[in-house]
Amino acid sequence: MYRDFGTVFFAVIMGIVMVSIPLIISWLIAPSNKTKDKLDTYECGEEAEGSAWLQFNIRFYIIALIFLIFDVEVVFLFPWAVVFKEMGLIALIEMGIFLLILCAGLAYVWVKSDLEWVRRRIKYGGGRYKPLSASSED
Amino acid sequence: MTNLQSLEFFIPELILTITILAALITDLFVKKSKTNMIGWVLGVGLVVVGLSVHNLSSAPPTTLFLDMIVIDPFSSFMKIVIILSTLLVIVASWVNDELEKYRKGEYFTIMGIMVMGLFLMTSSVDIIMLYISIEVVSIMSFVLAAYLKLDTRSNEAGLKYVIYGAFSSGVMLFGLSIVYGLAGSTNYFAIQDTLSSLDGSANPALIMALLMIFAGFGYKISSVPFHFWTPDVYEGSPSTITAYLSVAPKAAGFAMIIRFFHQVFSDSIGLTSNSIGSTDLPWPEIIGVLAVVTMTMGNLVAIQQKSIKRMLAYSSIAHAGYMMLALPVLSMEAVESIMIYLFIYVFMNLGAFFIVIFVKNKTGGESFEDFEGLGWKMPIVGAFMTLFMLSLTGLPPTAGFVGKLYIFKTLVGAGSEFLWLVIAGGVNSVISLYYYFHVVKVMFLGGKRSDVITYPPSTMFGLMIFTAVPSLILGLYWNPLASWVKDSLVFYNQVM
């Protein structure tokens, strides 16, 4: 049975070959005219500025995470809305519990002031995000 | 069983979820100095969970949520072991000075989520569920290991753990995908059904897959060669978390291994007969070699350690090796001996770690020098530590002896082909004597004798009593434990 993996292997080989062939063809026949703009990173038409290897503010991630959670909530809500009539009360209770749990999460990030971009209560550089060396207070 | 019907048997986990939410919300309303209260919330919740687990342990074994997880006496036993160790660690966290600088709300909450993952680990019968539960436990462990935000070593431990964990679960996922490819199903019972009908030609793929899966399992129970994270993470983490990681995930990991391998390789009668696991794979030999290497490595490197916490980390690797000794036998007796060992190990290992925490609170260090003269300064603590060391070595009349006795009895009873494991185990016990008694020697012969005798604070003393009493009593009268384990040796099994 594990010989069936041969098919998979064949598919992988074929994939590589099929992708490489057009690339090779275009590399062979396309004209090569390298200007600075053409070699630059493509960023939606904007001109790239500086290196991409820089530290991003940690709050981007937190915001992204929070966004993700509520995004997924919507993903669940759509199919629920479709079958809601068939399932009736139980579906309502289930979704209620689900939303309540999400609300707890919302309350949590709210109280921990992760929803505010500019922190008022927690001084930037102090408190939760104090640097590892406890001495620096700048 | 359908999802709604399953809920009735899922009550412990539901209560646990409510507890976790309650802990999370309580944390929003209390001041930093009062965050021990969240430990109370979680502790009380866990006691209720324990009661409901106990309540369900007599229910007939069945699968829940469309064959995702099972409830059976075996998982109930493991859940109770997990709850016991979590409760002990919660109490220890109240008095661990390392955590004084931080809010402990999230700490306790995350611990609760980890218990949830551990519960699922013990009872999953589907490789998807298996993977998810391992990840829940792992991610929570990463956070807990790095909980000392101001301590670079803790941060380092967390980061190493993350990467190592990601790598291991990656390898395991690869193995699982091969198994899925062979069997065409993610369900254990279906996999078992398919595998038993395979001819030998699939063996190479199967062995590859199993070894890769074992990389994931071995990482959880820290077996060689998947143990490298253990010393670094154990040393860097808060001591309470080190103690916790050395028992609870290990117990769940063993539950998971036993369930997976015994379920997948069982014959059609399943786990009810005395001899299970008819397979022509060299599985017993592989696990046997790994077990011997694990305990030998753990013991030999432990001898060289200067820090007692790190020594205990290596010692916990060695103990994983002892428990693994029984795995190759693939019989109910072997499972019984592992369960007995695990239960005993929880108490003796946690006890030793609690004393390390206590000494660190007192002296600020955890090396052998910090233990010098402890037996004279605090005779009670010295006596308890001696008891734990005796028990970890496995000398009568302590509980550790009974654990080893059952493991060796299983091996001797299983036939002469396992005799080399007995010999290796015996030699290793002798080697471990060296470093365990080094602690005793340092406590009683090292340092200056002091005339002033001090006593540990009452919470710490209570913890020591609570771990020391079972470590001793179970060495003298273990029949209730043995019969409880015997009663818990019922696996849910389903013949396709």
Add this chain to the structure above:
Amino acid sequence: MIESPMITFPLLILFLPLISFVILIFFGKKLPRQGDWVAVGSIVTTFILAVYLFVQMLTSYDANFSHGASLSWIDMGAFKIDLGILVDNLTIVMLLIVTLVSSCTHIFSLEYMKGDVRYNRYYAYLGLFTFSMNGIVLADNLISMYMSWELVGVSSYLLIGHWFEKDSAANASKKAFLTNRVGDIGFFIGIMLLYSAVGAFTFAPIFDSISGGEAIAGMTLTLAGLGIFMGAVGKSSQFPLHIWLPDAMEGPTPVSALMHAATMVAAGVYMCVRLFPIFTADALTVIAYIGAITAILAALTAITQNDIKKVLAYSTVSQLGFMVLAVGTGVYTAAFFHLLTHAMFKANLFYCSGSVIHSMHHALHEAHDHDTDPQDMRNMGGFREKMPITYYSMLISTLAIAGVPLFSGFLSKDAILAGTLAFAQQNPVHFLLPLLGFSAAAITAFYMFRLIFMTFHGKPNMKNIFKDIHESPKEMTGPIVLLGALSFFIFYTLPSNFNPIKDKGWFKDLIVPRNSAVPGSLTANEIAEYAHYAHYLAMGLSLFVAAAGILLAVLMYQRQSISSEKLSNKFGFLYHWSYNKFYFDENYNRYLYQPFLRLANSISWLDWEFYDKYFINGFGKLTKSFSKISGKFDYDGIDQGLVDGFGRVSSVSGNFLRNIQTGRLQNYLLFVVAGILVIIIAQAF
């Protein structure tokens, strides 16, 4: 499982003293009065509970009265040990003895041990002893009996050595402990022989399979029985292990009364009675001879001793010899009866001697005399008027031990001698047994009255202290009066079931002999019948010998019409043998200890010079260097060398991984992969 008071009360009796021990040993110093009230309270409670059990036994009046409960201690498939208790008539009577004498000892010690440096420890050890003694009594299996047996040995060691500052006390405790070990090894071998044949430790299955005759029989069974009897030889101080008991008198006198007269030394006899069904005829013959030899040797030794406690000690050994003799001749209920009566009168004799010593001690203290031995009878004399209660109580007990009618000892000794006589009538080869028995009885009467006359009659030998001799306080006279009263026959022949019409006593009705489990042995009925025939002859003879012994004592020590000195000169050789205790200690020392010590020395030299220096140290070094190499290998070889090697290879091929990971973690992961590969390759072969 535990429902009736017939189970819970014995358990309470068992564990209350243990609780008292734990409290006193840990917190005794902090409690008011050093916690003696805890010990006394717990022990008196156990006594009351024992009395309740006794009353239950009398009212139910059933010879087969029996309760039991057991707990599975170890259950590992084929290997099973159940710990349990067995409560029958025998047990209840024995519990009553133990708790009664123990209570008396506790109360007596309140005064006797007042102001002792280790007062709380003394009471703690008494609790430990009572616990372990009750453990022996209640055991329904050999394992828990053996454990309690050893605990009794330990508590005896601790109590004999209570005044361990005195070298003689420390040595005596060591001697007692080691001598007992010799017997206990035999006991353990016996247990293991039985277990290997029968596969059980509990009495009932052992008896069953012996009577089945297949599992174990003949020589093996005889050996097992003799092995178990060796335990009794050690504990009950029988020839040739009797040497420890006289030395054990170094302990406090109440301890001597409790352990070395009434209970601990009786444990051996109790065990023989309990296990009587396993002894084969051959084993019983050996037992009978050992008992007879002990009885006569100890009695002969007692004649010439001058230390009041030593006389009592040898008398105890001699009386224990009587009991063992009775076991050996098959009348083991008589042995138990004698155990009962002896416990009462001998404990009393010890209390009385304690009272005398206590008063001597005080008197000597008043006279600032610290050299005179307060226990030497040659320093006493004429105490009768000064200590009337002690005197009369002691006299009653002496009459009992001498076997004078109307006193308890007469009944029990008579039963033993009748049994012995009957045994010899059946087997004329063993004519020596009754001969030795009756001689020992005569000598007993003689030396006990010698003791009475030397202590209480005649003129005071030390006039300077005589004025300070006075009666002891109430805590001490109370037990003396109580136990003195219990030396009368009436308590043992009380009409049974409170029904005056029955002519037998409760003891005879309730403690009935059982048949031996060994196939082909005489049944209990046969033995009883033979003994009944011999009864009148035995009674006449024992009356005669008692009278002869007392008369001789009166002539020699009261009237002094026969000079003891002349007599001892005349039989100088015998006198010296008796005075020097038949040179047992000297011979043991020369022929056993010294060669053994030499052997041990040479072995230890070998052990140290060769085994330790080369083998053990060498092995240690080997392990150490191996672990060092292995540790080095793990760190240098694998972490630094192999893994870094991999790392260097990878750092050449691609730098980008190094920027996001530390070197070591990367190494770990690589090693995991290497490990999996190694296993995959290895398993292929």
